[in-house]
Structure formats: C-alpha cells, structure tokens
Amino acid sequence: MQELAGIINRMKHHPRLELTVNENCQVAVPPDILEKLLQPHKLSFYYFVFLEEGSETYKIDLQDITIAGSQLIFGLPNQIFCNPTQVHHYPNYKVGFDESTLALLPNSFPFLLNPLNTNTITFDPEAKERVKSVFSNLFQLLHTKGKPPKTEIVLAHLNTLLTEFNSAYFEQSNQVIVANPKLNKYIAFKLAVETHLTEQHDVHSIAEKLNMTTSSLYGVVKEFAGVSPKEWMTNRLMLEAQRKLQYSNFSVKELAYELGFNDPDYFSRLFKKYTGKSISTYLAEHHD
Template sequence: MQEQKEKYDGLPYDALGIKIRSDANPYLSAELQKKLLEPRKLSSYFIVLIESGSITYNIDEQDFTLTDGHLLFAMPNQFFIPPAKSRDLKYFKLLFDENILALLPQQFPFLANPLYGQTMAPEPAAKERITKVFGILNQLLYLDKVETDTEIILAYLNTLLSELNSAYFKNRETGNSLNANLSKFIEFKLVVETHLTEQPSIPAIAEKLALSTNSLYRIVKEYSGTSPKDFLINRLMAEAQRKLRYSNLSIKELAFELGFNDPDYFSRLFKKSTGKSASDFLPGQDLSGK
C-alpha cells in the first residue's frame, strides 16, 4: 500500500482510507495505544468483530458488551469511548470513510442503523465467512509485502459489508431490501446529521426529501418511534451532553454552537429532554459562561 501520510480519527491510516487491526497486528507504539483509549467523536465508520473473549465499548453513552462471534459497528459523528484491551482477546477492527463507500458498487443500509441495533451475532456459517474476509483484508493491507490493486481490496470490503448488511436485517420485519420508506428514513437521518447545528425545519427537510410533512412523520415514526421534530431534538440533546462532558464550552457557548439563539431556551429544553439541568450534568465543572 502507499506510504501512510494522512490522519484518521487522529491516527495514521492508509492513503486509500481503510484501516484494519487485529490481535495479531495491534498498534505497536505506546503513544498510539494511549491515544486509542481517548474518547473521541468518530469521523469514520468503525466495525469490530470479536472472535473470542469479551470486551465492552461505550458509544453515545451506551455500553455494548461483545463476546465470541459478536460484531459492533459505529458511525461518523457518534461519540466513542474505546476500552482497554482485555487479555486473550481475538478480534478484528476496521475503519473506513465516506470516500471509500462512494467507490463501492452498492449501498449498505445497515450503516445508517435504521433499526437501532449496533451489534450483530451472525449465524455460524456467516460468521465463518465474515472472519475469513476480515483475515484477507488484514493480509492485503498489512501482511503482504507486494502492493495489492485497489480494486481487489475494495472487492473484499464490498463482500464484507454485504455479509454484514444481510446479518443486520436477517429475521427482521423490514427484510433485507432497501425499500422506499427505509431509503427515505436513511436520507432523513443523513440530512439531520449533516445539518444538525443549522436546525432545519421539518417542512424544509420534507421538501428536501420530496415528501409531504405527513409522509415524513409516518416514515420517521415507523423506524424511530418518534416524530421528526423529537428525533431532531433528541439528536441535538445527545450532542449537547457529549459537549458538556468532553469540552470546556460554557452553556452559552454550547447553545450558540448547536444553533440556538437563546441560551435560556436551550437550558429549558435540555432540562425537559434529559431531566437534568446543563449546569448539573457534570458536577464540579464550571459551565456558567462567566
């Protein structure tokens, strides 16, 4: 592969935009290992397969414990707290960015997490195939001394994501197809994520998606259990909680950064949504803005 010369979630990565690690191919630098344990907002997709052992990740303030054969995936903009590596853990970790997805021949709806399940436990036959493809990617990217054609690497990545997409939707009501409603919900989530701090109106989002407001409401309610307005508010409040926990912004600064013109309104909305006042979210931290 080409010489490493860019950054990926704060870490070096291949110019192609894919990074893979395993228990047999860990980060060797002590400084890099320390950096890996720092909480961060993901700028890439992250997938981990646990072959054997047990470990717990924290994503968006939620713990996910993985054991033999389990997978976890996370998306850009999610807040990620990686765990210290446990002993005797066998695993593969994969990171890749949006530019890589644009090079693949198909879409993978599971990456937008429309059914709100970030873990998978594939059936034995699928797990065996998935593990083999992880191993092949690890070999192509890091073990082979001869540079591999990009097309081959992308072909195996496409195979891996196809397997994971099938495992995600298997035995779920929506099936494995990207139906029209699911496609629109994924588009809705992407619009919210991309324009979060602009706080677009629901009618504006509906117009962007070529939907009526009633149709948008029905689709978002079907896949998230909430209205589009509540979905947007919940996403803003999740972002606010991360900022309060991991930045030194005052409440006033945070309100403006999230697109609120009135910090007092932001504080009231935060209290209503989370049950806690912003100033009490992290005891001992000065959030007064003075």
C-alpha cells in the same frame, strides 16, 4: 475526552487508503495512540470490531454495549467511543476507515446511517464464516511483506465486507431494505437531518423534500423510531450537545449557537429536560 481527528492516518495500513485492519491485535498500535483509544474519544472515522468468541463491553455515546461471539460492534464518525480496558482480549478482527476511503467504494451502505438505532450486528453461522474469511484475506493482503497490494483489490475486499455487514444489519431485524419503501423513507429522513443538522429544520420542509405529507412522515418516523419527527430531531440535537460537551469547553451561549439555537436560555431548558441535568452539572460530572 480525546478528539482524534487525523488519527486514522497514523494507523493506516495502506499507502493510498486511510484504512486500518487488525487481527487479534497482531499489529501493535503506537503507545500514545493506544492510551487515547482506551479512553472515551470522539471518532473521526468508521470503526468495526468483530468478535469470534467470548464477550466484551464497549461504550458508545455514554452507553455500555456488550457483544458476544459472532457479533460485531461499530462506531460512526462523531460518536463518543470507548474500547474495553481488560488485559485479555478474545479473538477478534478490527477495521477502521474514513470518509475518503468509503467514497471509493462502488456500493452505498444504508446501515451506516444506523436507521434501526443499534450499533451491533449479529451474524448467523454461515455469514460469520464468510465475514471471518474476508477479514482474514484483507488482513493478509495488507500485512504481507513486499509490494503493497493494488488499491482496487483492497477496496473490493472492503466492499464485500461492508456488503455482509449491511445485509446482516437489516436481516437481524427482519427488515429488507429493497422491499421496504417505508424504511427507505426513514433512512432518507435521517440523512436529510444529518446533512444539515444545525439548520433547525421544520417537519413540513423535510416532508416536502422527501415528497411526503407531514402525516405520512410522522407515521414512518414513529414506526421506526418510536417518536415523532420533531422529537427525533430534538433528541438528535441533544445527543450532539452531549457529544460536544465531552470534548469541548463551550459556554452555554456558544454551544447553543453552534447547534443552531438563537435562544441560549431555551436551549438550556431543553438540555435539562432531555438529560435531567443542567449543562454545568453535566460538565462537572463528565469532564475528567
């Protein structure tokens, strides 16, 4: 398992931005980086692949995800990601950037919290053409010889691109975030948990932070995630445990404390209940 902290800096295509944009693999990736990207690796940046035609299968957090033409797949920081290894690649655009670049954009993008628990976006024909056009313009901006483009122009294109992604993400599930206060609350719940993931929140304290009752929070999380808030938080911690085991050699005790559990034995039982495997068995199967 590869942990690629800082790799976006080596691949960046602008002197002032941690940003990489590629069109049909025209810009070669250094061989040592490419070798790592073709293996499962922990993302340290946001990564998007837009496929014009054909189909390709990626792996995110140990799950195979196939996208076809007019679809996009995205990986988020800390997710375990693996690119397809086939020799032939279909026409595509790729963009990657880190938190520092995202912080420079004027808009916020709720889809980056993945509230609908899907790492794919499907575009209608009109949106597909707009996304392709913005991608193409951004690629040309960054890769035309001469003086580097102004930072604000590059950021304007990136902001437009993410706005298209955000809109299509919610439209594909018929969720309009502006007009859906329940969805806004669910996103706020996810953000509250993610911001302090290892603090072992209790449902009551999170409900208070969100100005909700525990029963109303339960209803919102159950509607969008299919589980209770407590189950959602436990599932999220177990996913984080699996991620950490992919690229680290923690002992059971170290991993338990790392994730905020005071009782390693309880953590071990919880992990086995969630995955169906003991930590030692999981490590033996997934470490290469």
